[in-house]
Every structure is written in structure tokens, then in C-alpha cells.
Amino acid sequence: MKKTIAYLLAAMMAVSLAGCGSDETSSSGAGNTSSQSSSSQAEKNTLKDGATLRDIVEQINTDIGIVMPAELDDEIAGDLMYLNLEEDVEEYYGMFSMSMTSADNVIAVKAKEGRADAVEEALNSRLENIQQMCSQYVDTEKANAGRVITRGDYVFLLIVGDATKDAQDEVQRAVDIVDSYFN
Numbered sequence: 001m002k003k004t005i006a007y008l009l010a011a012m013m014a015v016s017l018a019g020c021g022s023d024e025t026s027s028s029g030a031g032n033t034s035s036q037s038s039s040s041q042a043e044k045n046t047l048k049d050g051a052t053l054r055d056i057v058e059q060i061n062t063d064i065g066i067v068m069p070a071e072l073d074d075e076i077a078g079d080l081m082y083l084n085l086e087e088d089v090e091e092y093y094g095m096f097s098m099s100m101t102s103a104d105n106v107i108a109v110k111a112k113e114g115r116a117d118a119v120e121e122a123l124n125s126r127l128e129n130i131q132q133m134c135s136q137y138v139d140t141e142k143a144n145a146g147r148v149i150t151r152g153d154y155v156f157l158l159i160v161g162d163a164t165k166d167a168q169d170e171v172q173r174a175v176d177i178v179d180s181y182f183n
Contacts, residue, residue: 045152051181053093053108056156060106060174061095064160067102069095081107081157082122088115090153103130103139103146106174107157116153123148123157130159141167149175151182 061069072094077083083092094107105126111119127146134143145167146159156178161170 045154046183047154047181048183053091053110053154056178056181057093057095057106057108060158060160060177063177064170064173065162066095066097066104066106066160068098069104070098071095072107080126082125083109083119084122088112088118088122094157101138103134103143103159105130105146105157105159108178109155111153111155113153116150116155119155120148120150123155127157127159139163142170145171147171147175149178151178154182 060066072081072092074085076096077089077092077094078085080096081094083089085092088111090110090112092107092109094105094109096107097104107123107126109119109123127143127148131143131146134140142161142163143159145161146157149156149158158171158174158178160174161167
């Protein structure tokens with residue numbers, strides 16, 4: 001109970017002190033052309049054998065870094081990430097920064113069949129929330145570069161990167177990591 005309360009309080013402080021605005025917050029990212037067959041499209045939107053959402057998030061944390069990372073739990077997923085776990089989510093894994101001076105969020109969700117739009121909307125709400133608060137505090141460029149990407153039934157919120165590097169390039173590195181786990 002104390003751990004949950006501590007996480008919730010820290011997450012609320014992080015939300016209140018991090019985030020910013022970006023005009024382009026969503027990307028379908030499927031990368032498929034109309035000339036590809038639907039079986040080819042489905043294959044490009046499935047994880048490689050043995051890959052997990054945890055693998056993706058942990059590689060982003062290892063390769064790019066999340067400041068003071070904490071794992072997402074059911075309470076925070078619903079309250080701060082706006083996810084409807086019962087109706088929309090098959091599985092998820094995520095990390096967010098416990099630091100009040102970092103906007104870092106890396107959330108990976110496998111939506112239930114036909115529910116990717118609802119998950120994308122929830123994660124875009126989280127991104128917009130962080131972006132709105134960012135203009136007054138820190139990590140402005142990082143939050144502005146944040147993106148929600150969708151790969152079939154998989155949806156990712158990516159706000160991450162080294163503050164000393166180009167924010168757009170850092171988020172693209174995270175997108176490239178995500179894409180490396182798909183067929």
C-alpha cells in the first residue's frame with residue numbers, strides 16, 4: 001500500500017512538473033503501402049518470435065535511458081496514462097521517470113483486437129498532458145518531440161532522450177528500437 005501511494009505521489013509530481021506541446025502527436029507508423037497484401041501487412045505488425053513488450057521498453061531504457069525509471073502498474077496505467085485496462089488492453093509494460101525534472105515515458109501496449117484506436121487516444125491524452133505542463137518547466141524539447149506510434153494492435157508512447165542531444169533524433173532512436181522488434 002505504501003509503495004503504491006509513493007508511486008502515485010511521485011508520478012503526480014512528475015506529471016505536474018514535466019511535459020510540453022507538439023503539433024504532431026500521432027503516427028500510424030504502419031509503413032505499409034496499398035500494394036502490399038493484407039497477410040504481409042499483418043506480419044509487419046506482429047512482434048518477432050520471443051519478443052516481449054518488456055524487452056522493447058528495457059532496450060530503450062538501456063540504449064537511450066530513462067531518468068529514475070519506475071515501472072508502470074495497473075493503478076498508474078489507469079489514472080495517469082488514461083488506459084482502460086479491462087476494455088482496451090491485452091497486455092502492457094512501461095516505465096516513466098520518477099524525477100520531477102524529467103518527462104521520460106516509455107509505454108508499450110498491446111491493445112485488444114479492434115481497440116488500438118482507444119489505446120492510441122489514451123496515450124495521446126497522456127502526451128498532451130505532459131506537453132501542456134512542460135512549457136512552464138523542464139524537458140520542453142523532449143516532450144515536444146514525444147510521439148505515440150501504432151504498429152497494428154501495438155501502441156507506444158515515446159518521450160525519451162538525452163537532453164544534450166537533438167530531441168527529434170532521440171525519439172527517432174526509440175522508434176527504430178520499437179521497429180526492430182517487429183517482423
